[in-house]
Amino acid sequence: MIQPAKIYLDYNATTPVRKEVLEKMLPYFTQNFANPHSDHAFGWDASEALERARKQVANLINSKTSEITFTSGATEAANLALLGFAKENRNKGKHIISCKTEHKAILETLNALENDGYEISYVEVNCDGIVDLKHFQSLLRPDTSMAVMMLANNETGVIQDITKISELAHQNGSVLMSDITQAVGKIDVDLKALGIDLAIFSSHKIYGPKGAGSLYSSSRIDLTRYMYGGNQENGIRPGTVNVPAIVGFGSAAELSKKELQETSEELLLLRNNFEEQLQGLENIQINARDQDRLPNTISFSVHNVEGDAFYRRMNRIAISRGSACTSNIIEASHVLTAMGFEKSLALATYRVSLGKTTTQQELNLAFENIQTAINSMRKTSLV
Missing domain, CATH: 3.90.1150.10 (Aspartate Aminotransferase, domain 1)
Incomplete structure:
Protein backbone atom coordinates (compact mmCIF):
# COMPACT_ATOMS: atom_id res chain seq x y z
CA MET A 1 0.00 0.00 0.00
CA PRO A 16 14.26 23.12 9.07
CA VAL A 17 17.69 24.67 8.66
CA ARG A 18 17.78 26.57 5.40
CA LYS A 19 20.33 25.46 2.81
CA GLU A 20 21.90 28.93 2.74
CA VAL A 21 22.25 28.85 6.51
CA LEU A 22 23.81 25.39 6.55
CA GLU A 23 26.36 26.46 3.94
CA LYS A 24 27.45 29.33 6.20
CA MET A 25 27.81 26.94 9.13
CA LEU A 26 29.80 24.12 7.55
CA PRO A 27 33.28 25.73 7.48
CA TYR A 28 33.10 26.29 11.24
CA PHE A 29 32.92 22.55 11.88
CA THR A 30 36.05 21.57 9.99
CA GLN A 31 38.09 24.55 8.74
CA ASN A 32 37.48 27.55 11.01
CA PHE A 33 37.03 25.36 14.06
CA ALA A 34 39.05 27.36 16.59
CA ASN A 35 37.83 28.58 19.96
CA PRO A 36 36.90 32.24 19.44
CA HIS A 37 38.47 33.13 22.78
CA SER A 38 41.89 31.77 21.80
CA ASP A 39 44.51 34.47 21.37
CA HIS A 40 45.88 33.53 17.97
CA ALA A 41 44.96 33.98 14.30
CA PHE A 42 42.66 30.96 14.21
CA GLY A 43 40.81 32.19 17.26
CA TRP A 44 40.58 35.69 15.87
CA ASP A 45 38.87 34.37 12.73
CA ALA A 46 36.31 32.52 14.82
CA SER A 47 35.82 35.58 17.02
CA GLU A 48 35.11 37.72 13.97
CA ALA A 49 32.44 35.23 12.87
CA LEU A 50 30.91 35.29 16.33
CA GLU A 51 30.68 39.08 16.40
CA ARG A 52 29.34 39.19 12.84
CA ALA A 53 26.54 36.88 13.93
CA ARG A 54 25.89 39.03 16.99
CA LYS A 55 25.43 42.04 14.73
CA GLN A 56 23.05 40.12 12.45
CA VAL A 57 20.92 39.00 15.39
CA ALA A 58 20.94 42.49 16.89
CA ASN A 59 19.78 43.99 13.59
CA LEU A 60 16.80 41.63 13.51
CA ILE A 61 15.38 43.12 16.72
CA ASN A 62 16.90 46.64 16.61
CA SER A 63 19.33 46.34 19.49
CA LYS A 64 22.98 47.04 20.14
CA THR A 65 25.43 44.17 19.67
CA SER A 66 26.55 44.66 23.28
CA GLU A 67 22.99 43.84 24.39
CA ILE A 68 23.03 40.35 22.83
CA THR A 69 24.16 37.32 24.84
CA PHE A 70 24.24 34.01 23.00
CA THR A 71 22.79 30.98 24.77
CA SER A 72 21.85 27.41 23.92
CA GLY A 73 18.24 28.44 23.32
CA ALA A 74 15.30 30.47 24.61
CA THR A 75 14.82 28.27 27.69
CA GLU A 76 18.34 28.91 28.94
CA ALA A 77 17.93 32.59 28.10
CA ALA A 78 14.72 32.69 30.18
CA ASN A 79 16.55 31.24 33.17
CA LEU A 80 19.48 33.64 32.78
CA ALA A 81 17.15 36.63 32.53
CA LEU A 82 14.69 35.81 35.30
CA LEU A 83 17.10 34.39 37.85
CA GLY A 84 19.82 36.88 37.00
CA PHE A 85 17.49 39.87 37.30
CA ALA A 86 15.87 38.61 40.47
CA LYS A 87 19.23 38.04 42.12
CA GLU A 88 20.55 41.45 41.07
CA ASN A 89 17.42 43.34 42.15
CA ARG A 90 16.41 41.36 45.23
CA ASN A 91 16.47 44.48 47.41
CA LYS A 92 14.36 46.54 44.99
CA GLY A 93 11.24 44.39 45.12
CA LYS A 94 10.28 40.73 45.13
CA HIS A 95 6.97 41.02 43.31
CA ILE A 96 6.69 39.91 39.67
CA ILE A 97 3.66 40.00 37.35
CA SER A 98 3.17 37.50 34.55
CA CYS A 99 0.43 35.58 32.78
CA LYS A 100 -0.74 31.95 32.84
CA THR A 101 -0.53 31.74 29.03
CA GLU A 102 3.27 32.07 29.05
CA HIS A 103 5.51 29.26 27.85
CA LYS A 104 6.47 26.62 30.40
CA ALA A 105 10.08 27.87 30.27
CA ILE A 106 8.82 31.08 31.88
CA LEU A 107 6.21 29.60 34.21
CA GLU A 108 8.50 26.96 35.69
CA THR A 109 11.29 29.47 36.28
CA LEU A 110 8.82 31.82 37.97
CA ASN A 111 7.68 28.91 40.12
CA ALA A 112 11.30 28.40 41.20
CA LEU A 113 11.49 32.08 42.17
CA GLU A 114 8.25 31.76 44.10
CA ASN A 115 9.78 28.89 46.05
CA ASP A 116 12.68 31.23 46.80
CA GLY A 117 10.44 33.83 48.43
CA TYR A 118 9.23 35.90 45.49
CA GLU A 119 5.55 36.76 45.03
CA ILE A 120 4.19 36.08 41.55
CA SER A 121 0.87 37.59 40.43
CA TYR A 122 -0.83 36.44 37.24
CA VAL A 123 -2.86 38.83 35.12
CA GLU A 124 -6.15 37.58 33.69
CA VAL A 125 -6.77 37.03 29.97
CA ASN A 126 -10.05 36.97 28.07
CA CYS A 127 -11.42 34.08 26.01
CA ASP A 128 -9.07 35.04 23.15
CA GLY A 129 -6.02 35.09 25.38
CA ILE A 130 -5.68 38.88 25.42
CA VAL A 131 -4.19 40.35 28.58
CA ASP A 132 -6.61 42.43 30.66
CA LEU A 133 -4.75 45.74 30.82
CA LYS A 134 -6.89 47.11 33.65
CA HIS A 135 -6.18 44.04 35.72
CA PHE A 136 -2.49 44.32 34.88
CA GLN A 137 -2.43 47.92 36.01
CA SER A 138 -4.22 47.04 39.24
CA LEU A 139 -1.56 44.42 40.04
CA LEU A 140 1.34 46.88 39.79
CA ARG A 141 2.82 47.79 43.18
CA PRO A 142 5.79 49.80 44.44
CA ASP A 143 7.68 46.52 44.97
CA THR A 144 6.88 45.15 41.49
CA SER A 145 10.35 44.77 40.04
CA MET A 146 9.38 43.07 36.80
CA ALA A 147 6.54 42.20 34.43
CA VAL A 148 6.92 39.17 32.15
CA MET A 149 4.65 39.05 29.09
CA MET A 150 5.21 37.20 25.82
CA LEU A 151 4.84 39.14 22.58
CA ALA A 152 3.06 36.39 20.61
CA ASN A 153 1.58 33.19 21.96
CA ASN A 154 3.03 29.95 20.64
CA GLU A 155 -0.32 28.09 20.64
CA THR A 156 -2.82 30.67 19.42
CA GLY A 157 -0.57 33.20 17.67
CA VAL A 158 -2.25 36.06 19.57
CA ILE A 159 -0.12 39.21 19.71
CA GLN A 160 -0.28 41.22 22.92
CA ASP A 161 -0.27 45.01 23.18
CA ILE A 162 3.29 45.00 24.47
CA THR A 163 3.76 48.71 23.86
CA LYS A 164 0.93 49.53 26.28
CA ILE A 165 2.07 46.91 28.80
CA SER A 166 5.57 48.37 28.65
CA GLU A 167 4.25 51.88 29.17
CA LEU A 168 2.31 50.85 32.27
CA ALA A 169 5.24 48.88 33.67
CA HIS A 170 7.71 51.70 33.13
CA GLN A 171 5.38 54.25 34.70
CA ASN A 172 5.51 52.06 37.78
CA GLY A 173 9.30 51.83 37.65
CA SER A 174 9.17 48.16 36.67
CA VAL A 175 11.15 46.32 34.01
CA LEU A 176 9.43 44.45 31.16
CA MET A 177 10.71 41.08 29.99
CA SER A 178 9.20 39.42 26.93
CA ASP A 179 9.42 36.03 25.25
CA ILE A 180 9.62 37.05 21.60
CA THR A 181 10.50 33.56 20.34
CA GLN A 182 7.43 33.06 18.14
CA ALA A 183 7.30 36.63 16.88
CA VAL A 184 10.77 37.12 15.40
CA GLY A 185 10.90 36.33 11.71
CA LYS A 186 7.11 36.50 11.36
CA ILE A 187 6.35 40.09 12.32
CA ASP A 188 8.51 43.18 12.70
CA VAL A 189 10.05 43.15 16.18
CA ASP A 190 11.65 46.43 17.21
CA LEU A 191 12.55 46.13 20.88
CA LYS A 192 13.30 49.82 21.27
CA ALA A 193 9.91 50.84 19.86
CA LEU A 194 8.11 48.19 21.91
CA GLY A 195 9.83 49.25 25.12
CA ILE A 196 11.10 45.78 26.03
CA ASP A 197 13.98 45.65 28.52
CA LEU A 198 14.75 41.92 28.45
CA ALA A 199 13.88 39.45 25.69
CA ILE A 200 14.51 35.82 24.78
CA PHE A 201 14.35 34.00 21.44
CA SER A 202 15.97 31.13 19.57
CA SER A 203 17.51 30.18 16.25
CA HIS A 204 15.52 27.09 15.37
CA LYS A 205 12.26 29.04 15.03
CA ILE A 206 13.68 31.12 12.15
CA TYR A 207 15.24 28.34 10.00
CA GLY A 208 18.50 28.31 11.91
CA PRO A 209 19.99 25.40 13.86
CA LYS A 210 18.90 24.10 17.23
CA GLY A 211 21.26 24.77 20.10
CA ALA A 212 21.52 28.54 19.66
CA GLY A 213 19.45 31.24 21.27
CA SER A 214 19.75 34.76 22.55
CA LEU A 215 19.13 36.88 25.59
CA TYR A 216 18.61 40.56 24.88
CA SER A 217 19.36 42.73 27.89
CA SER A 218 19.00 46.50 27.60
CA SER A 219 22.17 48.38 28.43
CA ARG A 220 20.38 49.92 31.41
CA ILE A 221 19.66 46.50 32.98
CA ASP A 222 22.08 44.68 35.25
CA LEU A 223 21.97 40.91 35.65
CA THR A 224 23.81 38.85 38.24
CA ARG A 225 25.46 35.70 37.00
CA TYR A 226 24.47 32.41 38.55
CA MET A 227 26.54 30.19 36.26
CA TYR A 228 30.31 29.96 36.70
CA GLY A 229 33.34 28.67 34.86
CA GLY A 230 34.35 31.49 32.53
CA ASN A 231 33.68 35.04 31.42
CA GLN A 232 32.32 34.35 27.96
CA GLU A 233 29.16 36.08 26.68
CA ASN A 234 29.17 39.21 28.81
CA GLY A 235 30.14 37.16 31.84
CA ILE A 236 26.56 35.90 32.06
CA ARG A 237 26.80 32.63 30.14
CA PRO A 238 30.17 30.92 30.66
CA GLY A 239 31.52 28.11 28.52
CA THR A 240 32.95 27.63 25.05
CA VAL A 241 30.46 29.05 22.59
CA ASN A 242 28.86 26.99 19.82
CA VAL A 243 30.35 28.90 16.89
CA PRO A 244 28.77 26.89 14.02
CA ALA A 245 25.29 27.19 15.52
CA ILE A 246 25.72 30.89 16.26
CA VAL A 247 26.98 31.54 12.73
CA GLY A 248 23.85 29.77 11.50
CA PHE A 249 21.71 31.83 13.87
CA GLY A 250 23.20 35.03 12.48
CA SER A 251 22.67 33.95 8.89
CA ALA A 252 19.06 32.96 9.59
CA ALA A 253 18.46 36.29 11.33
CA GLU A 254 19.82 38.25 8.36
CA LEU A 255 17.65 36.32 5.91
CA SER A 256 14.58 36.70 8.13
CA LYS A 257 15.06 40.45 8.29
CA LYS A 258 15.53 40.72 4.53
CA GLU A 259 12.51 38.57 3.63
Whole structure:
Protein backbone atom coordinates (compact mmCIF):
# COMPACT_ATOMS: atom_id res chain seq x y z
CA MET A 1 0.00 0.00 0.00
CA ILE A 2 1.29 3.48 -0.89
CA GLN A 3 1.46 5.73 2.16
CA PRO A 4 0.03 9.25 1.77
CA ALA A 5 2.58 12.03 1.67
CA LYS A 6 3.65 13.51 4.98
CA ILE A 7 2.75 17.16 5.44
CA TYR A 8 4.53 19.25 8.04
CA LEU A 9 2.38 22.00 9.57
CA ASP A 10 4.13 22.46 12.91
CA TYR A 11 6.58 25.27 12.17
CA ASN A 12 5.96 26.94 15.53
CA ALA A 13 7.56 23.88 17.13
CA THR A 14 10.66 24.03 14.95
CA THR A 15 11.79 24.80 11.42
CA PRO A 16 14.26 23.12 9.07
CA VAL A 17 17.69 24.67 8.66
CA ARG A 18 17.78 26.57 5.40
CA LYS A 19 20.33 25.46 2.81
CA GLU A 20 21.90 28.93 2.74
CA VAL A 21 22.25 28.85 6.51
CA LEU A 22 23.81 25.39 6.55
CA GLU A 23 26.36 26.46 3.94
CA LYS A 24 27.45 29.33 6.20
CA MET A 25 27.81 26.94 9.13
CA LEU A 26 29.80 24.12 7.55
CA PRO A 27 33.28 25.73 7.48
CA TYR A 28 33.10 26.29 11.24
CA PHE A 29 32.92 22.55 11.88
CA THR A 30 36.05 21.57 9.99
CA GLN A 31 38.09 24.55 8.74
CA ASN A 32 37.48 27.55 11.01
CA PHE A 33 37.03 25.36 14.06
CA ALA A 34 39.05 27.36 16.59
CA ASN A 35 37.83 28.58 19.96
CA PRO A 36 36.90 32.24 19.44
CA HIS A 37 38.47 33.13 22.78
CA SER A 38 41.89 31.77 21.80
CA ASP A 39 44.51 34.47 21.37
CA HIS A 40 45.88 33.53 17.97
CA ALA A 41 44.96 33.98 14.30
CA PHE A 42 42.66 30.96 14.21
CA GLY A 43 40.81 32.19 17.26
CA TRP A 44 40.58 35.69 15.87
CA ASP A 45 38.87 34.37 12.73
CA ALA A 46 36.31 32.52 14.82
CA SER A 47 35.82 35.58 17.02
CA GLU A 48 35.11 37.72 13.97
CA ALA A 49 32.44 35.23 12.87
CA LEU A 50 30.91 35.29 16.33
CA GLU A 51 30.68 39.08 16.40
CA ARG A 52 29.34 39.19 12.84
CA ALA A 53 26.54 36.88 13.93
CA ARG A 54 25.89 39.03 16.99
CA LYS A 55 25.43 42.04 14.73
CA GLN A 56 23.05 40.12 12.45
CA VAL A 57 20.92 39.00 15.39
CA ALA A 58 20.94 42.49 16.89
CA ASN A 59 19.78 43.99 13.59
CA LEU A 60 16.80 41.63 13.51
CA ILE A 61 15.38 43.12 16.72
CA ASN A 62 16.90 46.64 16.61
CA SER A 63 19.33 46.34 19.49
CA LYS A 64 22.98 47.04 20.14
CA THR A 65 25.43 44.17 19.67
CA SER A 66 26.55 44.66 23.28
CA GLU A 67 22.99 43.84 24.39
CA ILE A 68 23.03 40.35 22.83
CA THR A 69 24.16 37.32 24.84
CA PHE A 70 24.24 34.01 23.00
CA THR A 71 22.79 30.98 24.77
CA SER A 72 21.85 27.41 23.92
CA GLY A 73 18.24 28.44 23.32
CA ALA A 74 15.30 30.47 24.61
CA THR A 75 14.82 28.27 27.69
CA GLU A 76 18.34 28.91 28.94
CA ALA A 77 17.93 32.59 28.10
CA ALA A 78 14.72 32.69 30.18
CA ASN A 79 16.55 31.24 33.17
CA LEU A 80 19.48 33.64 32.78
CA ALA A 81 17.15 36.63 32.53
CA LEU A 82 14.69 35.81 35.30
CA LEU A 83 17.10 34.39 37.85
CA GLY A 84 19.82 36.88 37.00
CA PHE A 85 17.49 39.87 37.30
CA ALA A 86 15.87 38.61 40.47
CA LYS A 87 19.23 38.04 42.12
CA GLU A 88 20.55 41.45 41.07
CA ASN A 89 17.42 43.34 42.15
CA ARG A 90 16.41 41.36 45.23
CA ASN A 91 16.47 44.48 47.41
CA LYS A 92 14.36 46.54 44.99
CA GLY A 93 11.24 44.39 45.12
CA LYS A 94 10.28 40.73 45.13
CA HIS A 95 6.97 41.02 43.31
CA ILE A 96 6.69 39.91 39.67
CA ILE A 97 3.66 40.00 37.35
CA SER A 98 3.17 37.50 34.55
CA CYS A 99 0.43 35.58 32.78
CA LYS A 100 -0.74 31.95 32.84
CA THR A 101 -0.53 31.74 29.03
CA GLU A 102 3.27 32.07 29.05
CA HIS A 103 5.51 29.26 27.85
CA LYS A 104 6.47 26.62 30.40
CA ALA A 105 10.08 27.87 30.27
CA ILE A 106 8.82 31.08 31.88
CA LEU A 107 6.21 29.60 34.21
CA GLU A 108 8.50 26.96 35.69
CA THR A 109 11.29 29.47 36.28
CA LEU A 110 8.82 31.82 37.97
CA ASN A 111 7.68 28.91 40.12
CA ALA A 112 11.30 28.40 41.20
CA LEU A 113 11.49 32.08 42.17
CA GLU A 114 8.25 31.76 44.10
CA ASN A 115 9.78 28.89 46.05
CA ASP A 116 12.68 31.23 46.80
CA GLY A 117 10.44 33.83 48.43
CA TYR A 118 9.23 35.90 45.49
CA GLU A 119 5.55 36.76 45.03
CA ILE A 120 4.19 36.08 41.55
CA SER A 121 0.87 37.59 40.43
CA TYR A 122 -0.83 36.44 37.24
CA VAL A 123 -2.86 38.83 35.12
CA GLU A 124 -6.15 37.58 33.69
CA VAL A 125 -6.77 37.03 29.97
CA ASN A 126 -10.05 36.97 28.07
CA CYS A 127 -11.42 34.08 26.01
CA ASP A 128 -9.07 35.04 23.15
CA GLY A 129 -6.02 35.09 25.38
CA ILE A 130 -5.68 38.88 25.42
CA VAL A 131 -4.19 40.35 28.58
CA ASP A 132 -6.61 42.43 30.66
CA LEU A 133 -4.75 45.74 30.82
CA LYS A 134 -6.89 47.11 33.65
CA HIS A 135 -6.18 44.04 35.72
CA PHE A 136 -2.49 44.32 34.88
CA GLN A 137 -2.43 47.92 36.01
CA SER A 138 -4.22 47.04 39.24
CA LEU A 139 -1.56 44.42 40.04
CA LEU A 140 1.34 46.88 39.79
CA ARG A 141 2.82 47.79 43.18
CA PRO A 142 5.79 49.80 44.44
CA ASP A 143 7.68 46.52 44.97
CA THR A 144 6.88 45.15 41.49
CA SER A 145 10.35 44.77 40.04
CA MET A 146 9.38 43.07 36.80
CA ALA A 147 6.54 42.20 34.43
CA VAL A 148 6.92 39.17 32.15
CA MET A 149 4.65 39.05 29.09
CA MET A 150 5.21 37.20 25.82
CA LEU A 151 4.84 39.14 22.58
CA ALA A 152 3.06 36.39 20.61
CA ASN A 153 1.58 33.19 21.96
CA ASN A 154 3.03 29.95 20.64
CA GLU A 155 -0.32 28.09 20.64
CA THR A 156 -2.82 30.67 19.42
CA GLY A 157 -0.57 33.20 17.67
CA VAL A 158 -2.25 36.06 19.57
CA ILE A 159 -0.12 39.21 19.71
CA GLN A 160 -0.28 41.22 22.92
CA ASP A 161 -0.27 45.01 23.18
CA ILE A 162 3.29 45.00 24.47
CA THR A 163 3.76 48.71 23.86
CA LYS A 164 0.93 49.53 26.28
CA ILE A 165 2.07 46.91 28.80
CA SER A 166 5.57 48.37 28.65
CA GLU A 167 4.25 51.88 29.17
CA LEU A 168 2.31 50.85 32.27
CA ALA A 169 5.24 48.88 33.67
CA HIS A 170 7.71 51.70 33.13
CA GLN A 171 5.38 54.25 34.70
CA ASN A 172 5.51 52.06 37.78
CA GLY A 173 9.30 51.83 37.65
CA SER A 174 9.17 48.16 36.67
CA VAL A 175 11.15 46.32 34.01
CA LEU A 176 9.43 44.45 31.16
CA MET A 177 10.71 41.08 29.99
CA SER A 178 9.20 39.42 26.93
CA ASP A 179 9.42 36.03 25.25
CA ILE A 180 9.62 37.05 21.60
CA THR A 181 10.50 33.56 20.34
CA GLN A 182 7.43 33.06 18.14
CA ALA A 183 7.30 36.63 16.88
CA VAL A 184 10.77 37.12 15.40
CA GLY A 185 10.90 36.33 11.71
CA LYS A 186 7.11 36.50 11.36
CA ILE A 187 6.35 40.09 12.32
CA ASP A 188 8.51 43.18 12.70
CA VAL A 189 10.05 43.15 16.18
CA ASP A 190 11.65 46.43 17.21
CA LEU A 191 12.55 46.13 20.88
CA LYS A 192 13.30 49.82 21.27
CA ALA A 193 9.91 50.84 19.86
CA LEU A 194 8.11 48.19 21.91
CA GLY A 195 9.83 49.25 25.12
CA ILE A 196 11.10 45.78 26.03
CA ASP A 197 13.98 45.65 28.52
CA LEU A 198 14.75 41.92 28.45
CA ALA A 199 13.88 39.45 25.69
CA ILE A 200 14.51 35.82 24.78
CA PHE A 201 14.35 34.00 21.44
CA SER A 202 15.97 31.13 19.57
CA SER A 203 17.51 30.18 16.25
CA HIS A 204 15.52 27.09 15.37
CA LYS A 205 12.26 29.04 15.03
CA ILE A 206 13.68 31.12 12.15
CA TYR A 207 15.24 28.34 10.00
CA GLY A 208 18.50 28.31 11.91
CA PRO A 209 19.99 25.40 13.86
CA LYS A 210 18.90 24.10 17.23
CA GLY A 211 21.26 24.77 20.10
CA ALA A 212 21.52 28.54 19.66
CA GLY A 213 19.45 31.24 21.27
CA SER A 214 19.75 34.76 22.55
CA LEU A 215 19.13 36.88 25.59
CA TYR A 216 18.61 40.56 24.88
CA SER A 217 19.36 42.73 27.89
CA SER A 218 19.00 46.50 27.60
CA SER A 219 22.17 48.38 28.43
CA ARG A 220 20.38 49.92 31.41
CA ILE A 221 19.66 46.50 32.98
CA ASP A 222 22.08 44.68 35.25
CA LEU A 223 21.97 40.91 35.65
CA THR A 224 23.81 38.85 38.24
CA ARG A 225 25.46 35.70 37.00
CA TYR A 226 24.47 32.41 38.55
CA MET A 227 26.54 30.19 36.26
CA TYR A 228 30.31 29.96 36.70
CA GLY A 229 33.34 28.67 34.86
CA GLY A 230 34.35 31.49 32.53
CA ASN A 231 33.68 35.04 31.42
CA GLN A 232 32.32 34.35 27.96
CA GLU A 233 29.16 36.08 26.68
CA ASN A 234 29.17 39.21 28.81
CA GLY A 235 30.14 37.16 31.84
CA ILE A 236 26.56 35.90 32.06
CA ARG A 237 26.80 32.63 30.14
CA PRO A 238 30.17 30.92 30.66
CA GLY A 239 31.52 28.11 28.52
CA THR A 240 32.95 27.63 25.05
CA VAL A 241 30.46 29.05 22.59
CA ASN A 242 28.86 26.99 19.82
CA VAL A 243 30.35 28.90 16.89
CA PRO A 244 28.77 26.89 14.02
CA ALA A 245 25.29 27.19 15.52
CA ILE A 246 25.72 30.89 16.26
CA VAL A 247 26.98 31.54 12.73
CA GLY A 248 23.85 29.77 11.50
CA PHE A 249 21.71 31.83 13.87
CA GLY A 250 23.20 35.03 12.48
CA SER A 251 22.67 33.95 8.89
CA ALA A 252 19.06 32.96 9.59
CA ALA A 253 18.46 36.29 11.33
CA GLU A 254 19.82 38.25 8.36
CA LEU A 255 17.65 36.32 5.91
CA SER A 256 14.58 36.70 8.13
CA LYS A 257 15.06 40.45 8.29
CA LYS A 258 15.53 40.72 4.53
CA GLU A 259 12.51 38.57 3.63
CA LEU A 260 10.17 39.52 6.46
CA GLN A 261 7.52 41.48 4.58
CA GLU A 262 7.28 39.09 1.64
CA THR A 263 7.16 36.02 3.88
CA SER A 264 4.54 37.52 6.19
CA GLU A 265 2.26 38.44 3.29
CA GLU A 266 2.51 34.98 1.75
CA LEU A 267 1.82 33.22 5.05
CA LEU A 268 -1.12 35.48 5.84
CA LEU A 269 -2.75 34.67 2.51
CA LEU A 270 -2.33 30.93 3.07
CA ARG A 271 -3.57 31.18 6.64
CA ASN A 272 -6.69 33.11 5.69
CA ASN A 273 -7.51 30.69 2.87
CA PHE A 274 -7.16 27.70 5.19
CA GLU A 275 -9.32 29.31 7.84
CA GLU A 276 -12.02 29.92 5.27
CA GLN A 277 -11.95 26.23 4.42
CA LEU A 278 -12.19 25.24 8.07
CA GLN A 279 -15.06 27.63 8.67
CA GLY A 280 -17.04 25.71 6.07
CA LEU A 281 -17.09 22.66 8.34
CA GLU A 282 -19.78 22.18 10.95
CA ASN A 283 -18.89 22.98 14.57
CA ILE A 284 -15.39 24.24 13.83
CA GLN A 285 -14.21 27.17 15.94
CA ILE A 286 -11.26 29.36 14.91
CA ASN A 287 -9.80 30.64 18.14
CA ALA A 288 -9.03 34.36 18.51
CA ARG A 289 -9.89 34.84 14.84
CA ASP A 290 -10.70 38.54 15.20
CA GLN A 291 -7.56 39.35 17.17
CA ASP A 292 -4.15 40.47 15.98
CA ARG A 293 -2.29 37.20 15.39
CA LEU A 294 0.84 35.83 13.81
CA PRO A 295 0.37 35.44 10.05
CA ASN A 296 1.25 31.75 10.12
CA THR A 297 -0.71 30.42 13.12
CA ILE A 298 -4.18 28.88 13.32
CA SER A 299 -5.75 27.49 16.47
CA PHE A 300 -9.00 25.64 15.87
CA SER A 301 -11.33 23.58 18.03
CA VAL A 302 -13.63 20.79 16.93
CA HIS A 303 -16.84 20.53 18.91
CA ASN A 304 -18.47 17.19 19.70
CA VAL A 305 -15.48 14.95 18.98
CA GLU A 306 -13.09 13.08 21.24
CA GLY A 307 -9.87 15.02 20.93
CA ASP A 308 -7.27 12.27 21.16
CA ALA A 309 -9.15 9.97 18.78
CA PHE A 310 -9.43 12.80 16.26
CA TYR A 311 -5.72 13.55 16.51
CA ARG A 312 -4.79 9.93 15.82
CA ARG A 313 -6.80 10.09 12.59
CA MET A 314 -4.58 12.84 11.24
CA ASN A 315 -2.34 10.11 9.81
CA ARG A 316 0.72 11.83 8.37
CA ILE A 317 -0.35 15.45 8.88
CA ALA A 318 1.96 17.08 11.44
CA ILE A 319 -0.08 19.48 13.54
CA SER A 320 0.08 20.24 17.24
CA ARG A 321 -2.70 19.54 19.70
CA GLY A 322 -3.71 21.76 22.57
CA SER A 323 -2.71 19.22 25.16
CA ALA A 324 0.31 17.58 26.67
CA CYS A 325 0.90 13.91 27.35
CA THR A 326 2.80 13.13 30.53
CA SER A 327 3.15 9.53 31.74
CA ASN A 328 0.33 8.54 29.36
CA ILE A 329 -2.00 11.03 31.02
CA ILE A 330 -3.37 13.59 28.57
CA GLU A 331 -3.75 17.05 30.06
CA ALA A 332 -5.43 20.11 28.63
CA SER A 333 -3.19 22.94 27.47
CA HIS A 334 -2.47 25.43 30.24
CA VAL A 335 -2.89 28.21 27.66
CA LEU A 336 -6.41 27.13 26.71
CA THR A 337 -7.32 26.51 30.34
CA ALA A 338 -6.29 30.07 31.19
CA MET A 339 -8.53 31.25 28.33
CA GLY A 340 -11.49 29.52 29.99
CA PHE A 341 -11.78 26.46 27.75
CA GLU A 342 -13.55 23.45 29.19
CA LYS A 343 -11.28 20.41 29.29
CA SER A 344 -13.14 18.49 26.58
CA LEU A 345 -12.85 21.39 24.13
CA ALA A 346 -9.23 22.08 25.05
CA LEU A 347 -8.45 18.44 24.27
CA ALA A 348 -10.09 18.87 20.86
CA THR A 349 -8.11 22.00 19.98
CA TYR A 350 -5.27 21.93 17.46
CA ARG A 351 -2.60 24.26 16.14
CA VAL A 352 -1.63 24.54 12.50
CA SER A 353 1.50 26.61 11.97
CA LEU A 354 2.71 27.36 8.46
CA GLY A 355 6.24 27.85 7.16
CA LYS A 356 8.14 29.33 4.26
CA THR A 357 7.76 26.17 2.16
CA THR A 358 4.09 25.50 2.92
CA THR A 359 1.98 25.31 -0.25
CA GLN A 360 -1.71 25.68 -0.96
CA GLN A 361 -1.73 22.10 -2.22
CA GLU A 362 -0.45 20.86 1.14
CA LEU A 363 -3.13 22.83 2.95
CA ASN A 364 -5.82 21.45 0.64
CA LEU A 365 -4.68 17.91 1.47
CA ALA A 366 -4.58 18.73 5.17
CA PHE A 367 -8.10 20.12 4.99
CA GLU A 368 -9.36 16.99 3.25
CA ASN A 369 -7.78 14.89 5.98
CA ILE A 370 -9.40 16.98 8.73
CA GLN A 371 -12.77 16.90 6.97
CA THR A 372 -12.61 13.12 6.54
CA ALA A 373 -11.66 12.58 10.18
CA ILE A 374 -14.49 14.77 11.45
CA ASN A 375 -17.11 13.17 9.21
CA SER A 376 -15.93 9.66 10.08
CA MET A 377 -16.02 10.28 13.80
CA ARG A 378 -19.43 11.90 13.73
CA LYS A 379 -20.89 9.07 11.67
CA THR A 380 -19.48 6.57 14.14
CA SER A 381 -20.98 8.47 17.07
CA LEU A 382 -24.43 8.37 15.43
CA VAL A 383 -24.41 4.60 15.06
